Amino acid sequence: MVKEMEETAEDQAEPSRSSKLWRFRGMLVSSATKFRRNLNDSNNVNNGSDEAAAAPTLPQDPPPPLVQPRPGGLLSRTENVKSRGTKIAPAPAPAKEVPPPVRKIPTDMDMMKEKFAKLLLGEDMSGRGNGVSSALALSNAITNLAASAYGEMKKLEPMAPDTKVKWRKEIDWLLSVTDSIVEFVAVTQNKEDGTTFEVMATRQRNDLHVNIPALRKLDTMLLDCLDNFKEPHEFFYGSKDGEKAQRSDDKWWIPVPRVPPNGLSENNRKWLQHQKDSVNQVLKAAMAINAQVLNEMEIPEAYIDSLPKNGRVSLGDAIYKTITEDFFDPDCLLSSLDLSSEHKIVELKNKIEASVVIWKRKMNAKDNKWGSAVSTEKREILEDRAETVLLILKHRFPGTPQSDLDITKIESNKDVGHAVLESYSRILETLAFTVLSRIEDVMSADAQARGSATAEKTKSIKVSDKVAVAKEETEQQQRETEGKTTNDENADA
Numbered sequence: 001m002v003k004e005m006e007e008t009a010e011d012q013a014e015p016s017r018s019s020k021l022w023r024f025r026g027m028l029v030s031s032a033t034k035f036r037r038n039l040n041d042s043n044n045v046n047n048g049s050d051e052a053a054a055a056p057t058l059p060q061d062p063p064p065p066l067v068q069p070r071p072g073g074l075l076s077r078t079e080n081v082k083s084r085g086t087k088i089a090p091a092p093a094p095a096k097e098v099p100p101p102v103r104k105i106p107t108d109m110d111m112m113k114e115k116f117a118k119l120l121l122g123e124d125m126s127g128r129g130n131g132v133s134s135a136l137a138l139s140n141a142i143t144n145l146a147a148s149a150y151g152e153m154k155k156l157e158p159m160a161p162d163t164k165v166k167w168r169k170e171i172d173w174l175l176s177v178t179d180s181i182v183e184f185v186a187v188t189q190n191k192e193d194g195t196t197f198e199v200m201a202t203r204q205r206n207d208l209h210v211n212i213p214a215l216r217k218l219d220t221m222l223l224d225c226l227d228n229f230k231e232p233h234e235f236f237y238g239s240k241d242g243e244k245a246q247r248s249d250d251k252w253w254i255p256v257p258r259v260p261p262n263g264l265s266e267n268n269r270k271w272l273q274h275q276k277d278s279v280n281q282v283l284k285a286a287m288a289i290n291a292q293v294l295n296e297m298e299i300p301e302a303y304i305d306s307l308p309k310n311g312r313v314s315l316g317d318a319i320y321k322t323i324t325e326d327f328f329d330p331d332c333l334l335s336s337l338d339l340s341s342e343h344k345i346v347e348l349k350n351k352i353e354a355s356v357v358i359w360k361r362k363m364n365a366k367d368n369k370w371g372s373a374v375s376t377e378k379r380e381i382l383e384d385r386a387e388t389v390l391l392i393l394k395h396r397f398p399g400t401p402q403s404d405l406d407i408t409k410i411e412s413n414k415d416v417g418h419a420v421l422e423s424y425s426r427i428l429e430t431l432a433f434t435v436l437s438r439i440e441d442v443m444s445a446d447a448q449a450r451g452s453a454t455a456e457k458t459k460s461i462k463v464s465d466k467v468a469v470a471k472e473e474t475e476q477q478q479r480e481t482e483g484k485t486t487n488d489e490n491a492d493a
Contacts, residue, residue: 112173115141135419136411138177142420145170146427153434154254155237156229156442164223171219174420178208181417207296208417211289215424218282222431225279234268235259235442257442263450269443276439283398283432290425291394293418299357300412303405311355311382319351323385330389334396342400345393349403352390357405359383399433 106114119138122131131137149159149167159167182202190196203209237255264272312320322333339345359379393400402410413419 108169115170115173133414135413135416138174138416139410139413139419139423142171142174142423143427145174146431150427150431150434153431153438156226156257156435156438158227158230159223171424175212175216175424178212178417178420179204181205181208205417207293207421211293211421211425214285215289215421215428218285218428218432221278221282222428222435225275225282225435228275234264235445254441257438257445259442259445259449261449264446269446272439272443276436276443279432279436279439283429283436286425286429286432287394287398290422290429293422293425294406294409297409297413297415297418297422299405300408302412303408304357304361307354307358309358311358311386314354314358315351315386323382323389328385330385330392333389334392339397342397345397345400346403349390349393349400350405352386352393353403353405356383356386356390359386398429399437 118125119134119141122133122137123140124131132140145167149163181204183205184200185203186198187201188196188198235257238258263269308314315323319333319337322328322336337344337348339348359382363376363379363383410419410422413422
């Protein structure tokens with residue numbers, strides 16, 4: 001045991017002795033290095049002095065590698081690291097420039113998919129199922145497309161080419177839905193042996209088959225009419241700021257057309273009248289199709305429940321008394337009412353339509369609410385008179401907003417075919433009325449210019465007549481004076 005303890009003590013002392021030897025060796029090396037440097041310095045100063053005593057030969061460290069300094073006198077971090085003999089990682093290669101992503105232009109197919117996706121979701125892109133019906137979504141899509149294409153038409157000018165292309169392309173997409181609305185019809189086919197037989201085949205529904213091509217024709221006529229105004233004509237439009245004070249109606253933002261001082265020429269006036277007649281035909285045809293489609297739509301039960309119990313309450317005592325008279329004149333009735341604003345016109349339409357619905361329900365007598373002791377013949381007469389007044393209102397004021405009954409029918413409609421026909425005919429009716437109003441503005445400016453020219457001409461004629469009369473009176477006075485002077489001279493002689 002004593003021996004093992006001694007060996008353990010010797011093992012522990014060996015590291016301490018080795019560490020002391022290494023420190024002593026380092027001290028000798030540093031002192032030898034200093035002595036060598038001092039000896040070299042003294043030899044360089046004295047030039048030929050005796051050589052110093054030989055220093056003890058000791059191992060020397062290898063000299064550091066030579067590093068060329070930079071022009072600035074400082075070594076870079078990499079060169080300092082290299083001078084110390086440390087390995088460094090190579091510099092990373094410069095990153096390649098990534099080109100910006102190329103924006104993909106959506107194709108017609110992508111745009112059509114996006115549009116029909118919105119229609120299938122009922123204009124509710126959140127996915128919560130709160131969208132409207134397919135019919136109402138399609139009706140809103142056609143209305144919004146027309147608003148973006150036509151907007152507020154302020155002048156008689158052609159549609160922009162890109163806007164025209166967009167309108168025709170997207171309206172074809174929306175109208176293509178009607179190709180799938182079909183009905184079964186009997187078709188005759190012939191066999192090889194000459195016998196004939198009938199089979200049931202599908203065909204586009206009859207109202208769509210008739211009205212869609214007619215509406216497309218009306219649309220083309222309106223675009224062609226607008227294209228006719230691309231050539232320079234005698235009328236023009238001035239600056240907007242200088243015309244606000246001249247326009248007396250509420251549409252102050254619409255520019256006022258200008259014509260020559262003497263008005264339009266005879267040829268230009270006839271051409272403008274021809275354009276007005278063409279647009280008026282389009283307006284009447286679109287109004288007829290729209291009225292037919294609205295009449296075929298079912299009346300919502302919510303609208304029926306909101307009506308009063310009789311038509312007299314809806315119309316009022318004054319109008320009801322006029323309609324029930326023996327000798328009824330619709331023009332006399334309209335002339336006695338205040339129709340100075342669109343709000344009053346729409347209010348009158350709402351009253352008349354409500355009374356018509358009430359009388360029809362009472363004639364059918366579907367429930368006790370609409371039962372009455374009044375004869376059916378009298379109710380038919382009242383209904384006919386009310387519808388006559390309503391028709392005159394629609395044709396006399398074509399640009400008025402829709403009535404409550406029409407709005408309720410459109411919102412509650414579930415028939416996609418009716419929705420397409422109603423919205424397409426409505427926007428064509430609105431566009432035709434707008435074009436007709438702009439043409440009438442030009443014709444009104446022409447009439448005003450011609451009236452002013454005629455007044456100036458009449459005024460100039462009156463002035464010239466007065467000048468001629470005054471000149472004749474002056475000459476007469478001169479003749480009388482000369483005659484009086486002659487008589488006086490003769491009397492003196």
